[in-house]
Amino acid sequence: MYRFYEKKSFRFMLSILGAVLILGIVSAGNRNVGNLVGGYLLAPVRRLLTSGTGSLEDVLTPPADTEALQERIVLLEEENRRLYDELAGYYDIKAENEALRKYYGIKEADESISLVDIRVIGRDANENFYGFTADKGSRDGVAVNDPVITENGLVGIVSEVALSTCKVTTVCSPSFCAGAEVGRTGDSGLICGSAAVSDNGHTRLINISSQNTLRTGDLVLTSGYGGSFPQGLKAGKIVSLEYDEYTGLPYAVIDPLENIAALTCAAVITDFDGRKQQEEQDTE
């Protein structure tokens, strides 16, 4: 039998493997250690790639009427020139204002909320629950466990942070958990993702009372208990009420109000009153 383990290259492979394991253990939970290339050097390229590329399906779709499209292009180019003249110098600020204006309602409801707008720059091929990489990191004030929202409601939570990027775990992931209550009935529970319902972009409301009076269409909001999420963020609507096949306990399937799979931009809540109070309580 060929004794490959006596070869120098095998020992080299083992030493590389050992180094990888040590680095993996050392950098566990700290994305900055291993993320120099992807987080820092490649983030601008990824941002550029994201803005410049759409779906390949879009590219492959033939145009309907070439002449009409040509005319439209000429008109749009003229309009574009005019708009660029108007917007010269204000474009970036205006874009940022536009992004944050969507969250004005949320900000108005709770003035203590601080927001940072983010853009999706990466969707990991190994991600099963619509998690994504966004273009803001610790230098922008983003921290682990910060809630991620859109104008439609809760999207997820920041699970990893590097200097200039962060990873978001969505409400569809089984590792996501948030205290919730149903607006109409006051029933409380936990929003917790599940592999069984995540394919449709759904999540679950578990730990609900067996005497609940929930019905489909009820709006589920964050309860704010625990200080991880502000109170009253819209998490989704109940689409069905079911029973766990093993425990027999009731749970509600929730459809988030945002299409998380197609999300391109969102906002991170970096600070709010509930968290401050919780932190004060914890220190006491």
Next chain:
Amino acid sequence: MIRSAAVMKYIACVIAILAAYLIQDAPHLLPEVFGGKPILTAALAIVLAAFEKEIPAVILGALCGYFADGCTFGYYTAALTVTGYAVSMTMQSYGKVTLSTLMPAATVSVAAVVCGQFLTGFVFMGYDSAPSFFIAHYLSRIIYTLAFVPVFFPFFRRKRNRQNSGKWK
């Protein structure tokens, strides 16, 4: 001269890995097929390993794994390090590398790597509905990743066949 050609080859390999990573990670660029996206860096690691000796194959495999892990040291870095070594050693025993000899090795490698990821990233995490989730997502991921092996193969085909055929004993 030969040395500079070798340096250029490895620079080209690194650029290819970076390009594969950026394409793989760009949102909505590659369409999902049955809930799975291809792991281009894993396919590339296997193709590169097939034409390299063990030590470069291990280094390139580790690099591919680092990017497959989203630029951190995780499961794929370790798995593709071992896979790079195994594929390189297996393919050298064949002498000349062809697509027909590479595909069985690639199939076993990709299946092993993705199944390992399923175990560590899904089953051991205690998530529910593991069997149906594997069929719905991971099986398509294996096939989709394998589909890129013939795509990458022609780009790296020539050199090893010329340099290394018959050297293995």
